[in-house]
Amino acid sequence: MHPRFTTAFATLDNSLQQALKPVLDDPNFTAILQPETLQHLMTATGLDGDALALALLPLAASCAVTPISHFNVGAIARGVSGRWYFGANMEFSGATMQQTVHAEQSAITHAWLSGEEKLAAITVNYTPCGHCRQFMNELNSGLSLTVCLPDHPPRTLADYLPAAFGPADLNIHSVLMDINDQQFVPQGDPLTQAAIRAASLSYAPYSAAYSGVALQTRDGKIYAGRYAENAAYNPSLPPLQSALILLNIRGGDCTDIQRAVLAESDDAALLQHSATQTTLAALGCQHLDSVRLTRT
Ligand SMILES: O=c1ccn([C@H]2C[C@H](O)[C@@H](CO)O2)c(=O)[nH]1
Numbered sequence: 001m002h003p004r005f006t007t008a009f010a011t012l013d014n015s016l017q018q019a020l021k022p023v024l025d026d027p028n029f030t031a032i033l034q035p036e037t038l039q040h041l042m043t044a045t046g047l048d049g050d051a052l053a054l055a056l057l058p059l060a061a062s063c064a065v066t067p068i069s070h071f072n073v074g075a076i077a078r079g080v081s082g083r084w085y086f087g088a089n090m091e092f093s094g095a096t097m098q099q100t101v102h103a104e105q106s107a108i109t110h111a112w113l114s115g116e117e118k119l120a121a122i123t124v125n126y127t128p129c130g131h132c133r134q135f136m137n138e139l140n141s142g143l144s145l146t147v148c149l150p151d152h153p154p155r156t157l158a159d160y161l162p163a164a165f166g167p168a169d170l171n172i173h174s175v176l177m178d179i180n181d182q183q184f185v186p187q188g189d190p191l192t193q194a195a196i197r198a199a200s201l202s203y204a205p206y207s208a209a210y211s212g213v214a215l216q217t218r219d220g221k222i223y224a225g226r227y228a229e230n231a232a233y234n235p236s237l238p239p240l241q242s243a244l245i246l247l248n249i250r251g252g253d254c255t256d257i258q259r260a261v262l263a264e265s266d267d268a269a270l271l272q273h274s275a276t277q278t279t280l281a282a283l284g285c286q287h288l289d290s291v292r293l294t295r296t
């Protein structure tokens with residue numbers, strides 16, 4: 001298993017350890033749990049879904065990258081497909097606080113980038129901050145998303161975000177995780193194409209400044225992330241963060257990026273380039289290429 005799991009794994013109950021070991025030992029494990037695996041884990045441990053998700057949180061939290069706080073938050077986004085997606089917070093030394101990724105954003109983005117179409121629930125080891133509550137209120141599950149926390153009964157997002165402000169206040173009705181394809185014209189090498197495809201699938205209803213980032217690590221793997229806007233603007237997730245979430249949660253190292261491509265329109269109302277370049281530089285990557293988006 002990935003060395004980051006070793007300590008947390010040792011703290012799990014014996015029955016869970018036994019059932020989970022082959023899953024974590026699989027070299028193809030990508031921090032997603034399939035419905036059949038979850039069924040097996042529930043049978044082996046006697047835990048129901050909510051209890052199992054809580055029991056797995058230490059593993060999700062061990063994916064955190066927290067050079068500043070050393071405060072590891074773990075989240076599990078539970079899709080309507082029955083698949084569960086790990087997420088963890090990420091901090092970037094040498095960048096700004098605004099570049100931080102919260103565990104909830106990580107799990108949700110992990111699910112979205114993996115093709116999940118809607119979430120049923122999210123389980124987190126700490127109470128979600130206001131920024132995450134707002135981020136979650138952009139999802140197509142709306143205020144009925146179930147939020148599960150240790151020491152609290154499951155509640156809905158509506159309970160955690162009363163008198164909510166959201167997309168409908170700005171007249172937006174097709175929301176985050178709904179399928180939207182801008183169909184930008186593919187071009188260039190595989191990394192460039194991955195960035196363009198991510199931009200096509202990005203969510204930018206407020207600015208129409210669609211964008212995507214693709215990262216290539218030294219082992220040749222490619223991770224593509226999509227921009228995700230928010231009705232309250234500030235909680236929007238930049239495309240670099242989206243790609244870094246995928247890289248990290250799949251077991252990669254964010255300081256191992258060899259080359260990055262940002263796909264955006266140069267006449268867009270918002271531009272990701274300078275923030276992307278600065279955060280990448282903080283991670284030791286100086287090689288950012290840009291590609292302009294075109295429509296047929
Ligand atoms: O809802 C929350 C609150 C905080 N954090 C992270 C952000 C930062 O990395 C650290 C300290 O706030 O915890 C989350 O991931 N989710």
Ligand SMILES: [Zn+2]
Binds near residue numbers: 102
């Ligand atoms: Zn948060």
